[in-house]
Amino acid sequence: MDNWKDFRKVFFTLMTPGTFWMLFFFVVPMGFLFVLSFSSKAIVNGETSILDYNYFSTITNYVDAAGSSYLVLLGRAVLWSAIATVVSLLLAYPLAFAVCFSSPKWRPILLLLLILPFWINLLIRTYALIQVMRTNGFLNQALGFFHLPQTDILFGTSAVIMGLVYVYLPFMVLPLYSTIEKLDKSYLEASLDLGASQPRTFWSVTLPLTMPGVITGIILVFIPCLGSFLTSDLLGGPNNWMIGNAIQNQFGEANNWPFGAALSFILMYATFFVLFVRAMLTRRSKGVDA
């Protein structure tokens, strides 16, 4: 590797555009948002101004955000994301296993089938789910065809969780696949040869060795779930808001941007906390690298 001092011109030519873009269109906007989260709407001539703020004047936004109704939304986001993550893990682990142990001819095709929906637009997929779930939707038509009782899941909690699993399942499959694929199968043979049962082998050998993949998968599903608002907005409706919906609402209809900014930062801190826990966990576990 070259020292940057020896090729200053090349170094700065290569570094400047990306750094510039990150500074101006990521760091500066985030800085604006940070300042706004400590601001309040200015009072001009006795009326609350729409455009002006008293910058760095208050922490009430954070105090308000800690109020029970918004903590509920954060708690709900954490809980539902956790449920969606667990469901994805329970589905994806056996699937990734099946892909890894299928014949080499089928392996890429099966993997592709599992991750292909990831490439399709999130809104199109959510829209497709609405058409399946709504009252006259395909699910009820199918149930009616078999003379089964109709369900009304759209705009319920189960619809949101199903939607989250539907959207983020590929993120769970990929890291699991890459760890299980690298797993040395002779460990499993050794365990089975030495008399351990299949479940015992799974719990004592397979799972601990594939733990890094499990952790990566959990992170890749949990974090986007936590910040999602589209799924809960379109499939859950107003009674099933998560923290993301509250942020959107504050920047939209409720039009209290400083409060929305504070909520955004709370969501970001929650995200960074999850990443921090992950860093701690991966430092301790020793398995196949994801």
Place this chain on the structure above:
Amino acid sequence: MAARLKPGQGPLDYGSRLWLKILFALVLLFLYAPIASLIAFSFNVDKTGVWHGFTFQNYIKAWHNDAIFSALSNSLAIAFCSTIFSTVLGAMTALALWRFKFPFKTPFEGFLALPIVVPEICMGVALALFYSKTGMMTAVRDWIWPLNLINIIIAHIAFSFPFVAVVVRSRLVGFNRQLEEASKDLGATEWQTFTNVIVPFLMPSLVAGGLLAFTLSLDDFVITFFSSGPNSVTFPVKIYSMVKTTITPQINAASTVLIVITLLATFIAMKIQAPANPEKP
């Protein structure tokens, strides 16, 4: 070892366990049935969601529906511009990170990963605030197409180019620097070495990274939603507003078109990247 046993009987033949096959089939049904029905009903005569016969009417209507057509062309124009800039920026950043050691390199790498980990909605509202405070939101409103989409393009570049950098960097790991030295020894300048040695080597990753940026841009709803003004509606934003008001099979038709475009881009990316994979350590 498994070869001597009957297929499906070996202790490690998990791939042929019946319950796994059933689970696999059920998950595929769960993943594909909604998309398949969305595509199927884009050919439906009726708009109530009950099958009444096959037609191409919805495609023709969607094509002549100005709102849908302009949303779709906006999305494609944004994706196109964002792809070009993201690829260039991402490749340059990857080259710098690969070639040089410099102070605060590790924090800089973490900093580059921020747009990947920060929740989309936070980045979206931050950009909305930035654009409205700097006046960029209103300034570009009356610019000619596609310059009036510049705010969205800027936002898409900001979250796409770190992904391109990751793809290009993983390709650079396999680059033999002696080729670069040979080129310079033979009298090539820094620039000639770059265009004649490094760029051809990087080509597969540039195409793959570019197609990744293209799909990321076409896919994005959240950040676009916040950084777009009322006159710059993209296709996902259009579906969002239509889903909230009226659902028509024209959305199905336009969605099908977009699905086909994205899947084509994905397949090309995979085809191009496939031979590069074994070189990765």
